[in-house]
Amino acid sequence: MLRATVGLLLMAKRVLFVCVENSNRSQMAEAFARLHGGDNIEALSAGSAPSGNDGLAAAATAAVAYWQMAM
16 A cells, blocks of 8 residues: 555646647646656646647747746
8 A cells, every 4th residue: 555655646747738729828838837847747738729839839938948047
């Protein structure tokens, strides 16, 4: 019983961010969860009618990650 409990405590939390197009908001939320959650978070994003990435999410996430590393 103890071994199973310890195993559960070491497992990462799985988080799914969903928005309609999965082109910006959910992708940014996934990136920030991965950035701040480290090995404790397994982040994913999805959309009910995916339209792809227009680059805005990647650019904004990269800018924030760079800014945070400089602090």
